[in-house]
Amino acid sequence: MDIQNAKELAAVVRKLRQDQRMTQAALAQAAGVGREWIIHLEKGRTTLELGMVLRTLRTLGVGLRIEPVSAATTGIDLNRLFEDTDSTPKP
Amino acid sequence: MDIQNAKELAAVVRKLRQDQRMTQAALAQAAGVGREWIIHLEKGRTTLELGMVLRTLRTLGVGLRIEPVSAATTGIDLNRLFEDTDSTPKP
DNA sequence: CTCAAATGTCGCCACTCAGCGACTTTTGTA
DNA sequence: TACAAAAGTCGCTGAGTGGCGACATTTGAG
Numbered sequence: 589m590d591i592q593n594a595k596e597l598a599a600v601v602r603k604l605r606q607d608q609r610m611t612q613a614a615l616a617q618a619a620g621v622g623r624e625w626i627i628h629l630e631k632g633r634t635t636l637e638l639g640m641v642l643r644t645l646r647t648l649g650v651g652l653r654i655e656p657v658s659a660a661t662t663g664i665d666l667n668r669l670f671e672d673t674d675s676t677p678k679p
Numbered sequence: 680m681d682i683q684n685a686k687e688l689a690a691v692v693r694k695l696r697q698d699q700r701m702t703q704a705a706l707a708q709a710a711g712v713g714r715e716w717i718i719h720l721e722k723g724r725t726t727l728e729l730g731m732v733l734r735t736l737r738t739l740g741v742g743l744r745i746e747p748v749s750a751a752t753t754g755i756d757l758n759r760l761f762e763d764t765d766s767t768p769k770p
Numbered sequence: 771c772t773c774a775a776a777t778g779t780c781g782c783c784a785c786t787c788a789g790c791g792a793c794t795t796t797t798g799t800a
Numbered sequence: 801t802a803c804a805a806a807a808g809t810c811g812c813t814g815a816g817t818g819g820c821g822a823c824a825t826t827t828g829a830g
Contacts, residue, residue, distance in 0.1 A: 636787085715818075773829090774828095792811100
């Protein structure tokens, strides 16, 4: 399930919520957000706050993963991203 | 690269940008956002707008994927999520 | 060490999100 | 069909974002 924009995210969220037999109100409370915010999320708003989106997704039992749009094209290797240069852990 | 919170996203973004030898200013312009916004992104702000985050990620050549936090625990099968009920394609 | 580029900080301001309550519309179930 | 629950809309308001320019700090060559 690649997420390219807010609308695709919206569809996934709605599906996940319905699969778990939750109302928007229930999800809102569980995720600690307003009822209306869930509506906006499921409508594909682009201005939603990132943190709230992440919290809501986790409430629904899913997370986000970063991956190259096209590995062959970009040549980005996420497996090597944090391999050697990461030398400054948090104090 | 699972993204659980804004800070993890921040680290990935910074790494990707540096890998591509871009300055924050360059990335900001390429993604169509303000310089300062990139700084906030790379510092792990949670209140960033979702759409801007998505645009910036794509500018860096990566996208987001939704996946179960723990497939065994949640029992969510994303492969079946859009299997049969999805009956309204975009016009 | 010195200088320049990159990064980060600071006010300031226009803009609008997010939440709330009440209302309307849709859905679906008996 | 009719009713109840869920979903969506509408003002309204406080709060905070994001953009900008200028300045401070850090980084990295030379």
